[in-house]
Amino acid sequence: MSVDGGAQRLKTEADEPGWEVDPDDDWGVAVVATVGRQLRLRREAVGMRAAELGAATGYGEDLIYKIESGKRIPRPEFLDKADEVLGARGLLSAMKEDVAKVRYPKKVRDLADVEAKAVEIGAYVCNSISGLLQTPEHARAAFESRQPPYPQAEVERLVAARVARQSVFERDPAPSLGFVLEEALLRRPLGGTMVWRGQLERLLEVGRLRNVTLQVMPTHVEVHPGLDGKIELLKFVDGTATGRSDGAFNGRPVTDPRQVHILELRYGTIRAQALPPRESLAFIEQLLGET
Known part of the structure; x- marks a missing residue:
């Protein structure tokens, strides 16, 4: 140059x-x-x-x-x-x-720091694709859909911060990562057809990694412990853990072993009710073929 x-x-x-x-x-x-x-x-x-x-x-x-x-x-x-x-x-x-x-908002930096230390991350997400799984284009469409609208400068900051968190996939040794996504999320073409195809392709790419378990919660499952909102669990090398759920403990992060255990039970039940990983990837492949 x-x-x-x-x-x-x-x-x-x-x-x-x-x-x-x-x-x-x-x-x-x-x-x-x-x-x-x-x-x-x-x-x-x-x-x-x-x-x-x-x-x-x-x-x-x-x-x-x-x-x-x-x-x-x-x-x-x-x-x-x-x-x-x-x-x-x-x-x-x-x-x-x-x-x-x-450049990244403080709360995002704090979250990224915690994720960078975790040896195991589990997340059930009901209203949006997990930020760790979003493509930049999908993230931008999601932030631009907010009301009242974010200034464009803030949108770009948030997109950059969300993408930066995904360095967790590049860690060595790699952490164990688990995600459960609602089927309805996978049927909403946020950002338009091409953006959505890119997002489905990204899910397939990540879901095939050896350290990642990606599952889909079918819409026909009438009741499960995640109906109150998302659940996040992070475990660390020293045996401690932290978790957060929209539907428990007023949505606050918790570290008390008894409270974390409650979230583990809920997340474990959600995983048991979701499609197995292989069937989940096949389902996403089918959606991609229909898009």
Whole structure:
């Protein structure tokens, strides 16, 4: 890629919505402020003006000032380029991981941190495809359907955060993952035919992984313990566990072994009533063929 082409790509990415700093996220504000301060100190140390740094990285002068003042989240590619241009010897590039997390809402970061530590995750979902299973296109359609509408910048933040959580599939050793989805969810073509085909294909891809169990709850099952809402269970290497259910304990996360055991019983019953994994994948394949 040419220098001009790379600069143009960086500028296009920099102008994307969803890179504003959430003023209510104290940790995120602190991280971006620290990065901005280091960027300004390095720039001034080498005697470079903001406009010159912008020209070298493909960012506008005003955007450089926004980053330095902690009002804009820099993209990882920008930090790499700025590190190279300013001779920071990895100081700016080293901040990429924390900066990338800032873009995601705090509650999503907290959830991702817990999921990253779990050795076993089980989820029954009744109203939507589990966020860990959604394609970016499906997630975007879901967020854009909310009322009142989210600003487009917020939609992009939420989609990026949801996709980032799916790094759980890349862990080694891989955790044990189990999902039970309602049949009705698999018949609603959210986002249109092509988006929905992509989502069904993603379910089949994930469902065939050795560490994943994917099941479908048939609509003809009249009664099961998940009618009050979704159930989530996470177990950790030290033997502890946490869980949450819309229909139990006021929807709050619980860690007390007795309360977790109640959710385990409910989830276990749901799995027993759902289609077995092989039949579930065959059912999704059939839906895909009909789409």
